[in-house]
Amino acid sequence: MHEPTRTSTTAPTRYGDPSLHPTAVQHPVMPLAELPPGVEMVTLPGGHRTLAYTHPAVPAPASVAQPIPTWAKTTALLAPTLGGGIAAAGFGISYAAPGLIAMTEALWAAITLIAAGTLAPLLLRTARGAGRGGAPVQHVTQNITASGMFGRATGTINQR
Numbered sequence: 001m002h003e004p005t006r007t008s009t010t011a012p013t014r015y016g017d018p019s020l021h022p023t024a025v026q027h028p029v030m031p032l033a034e035l036p037p038g039v040e041m042v043t044l045p046g047g048h049r050t051l052a053y054t055h056p057a058v059p060a061p062a063s064v065a066q067p068i069p070t071w072a073k074t075t076a077l078l079a080p081t082l083g084g085g086i087a088a089a090g091f092g093i094s095y096a097a098p099g100l101i102a103m104t105e106a107l108w109a110a111i112t113l114i115a116a117g118t119l120a121p122l123l124l125r126t127a128r129g130a131g132r133g134g135a136p137v138q139h140v141t142q143n144i145t146a147s148g149m150f151g152r153a154t155g156t157i158n159q160r
Contacts, residue, residue, distance in 0.1 A: 035051070037056075039051055039054070139159075140157060141159075142156070
């Protein structure tokens with residue numbers, strides 16, 4: 001028996017032909033042990049692996065603990081003390097405010113009394129002098145004498 005011949009509509013393909021099926025260029029692979037210092041095999045974000053120069057990781061210098069200065073300790077201890085003192089002063093002033101208001105009113109009353117006591121005699125003198133037509137003021141002198149601690153006192157009144 002005879003097999004029928006197959007006819008194909010596609011052209012024959014040639015594997016290895018660079019125009020139809022390009023093949024990747026095979027670069028020689030260097031073993032990782034032979035890489036010079038500072039060169040490493042890295043994977044790029046696209047997934048390709050390649051050689052790249054890298055900076056060696058330098059460890060951070062170890063910091064040596066330094067003692068805290070005395071002025072810093074003193075300041076750190078004074079800060080809450082000062083804040084507490086200011087808070088206590090504010091609290092005390094809030095309680096003392098009604099008393100301070102009353103004291104200021106009392107001081108104003110005292111100032112008014114002093115002013116009235118000072119100005120009243122001046123006003124009375126001018127009012128008396130104007131009512132009498134400018135008559136001179138009368139002076140009275142009194143002399144008192146006594147003998148001993150519990151002796152009887154005698155006196156004279158002189159009017160001018």
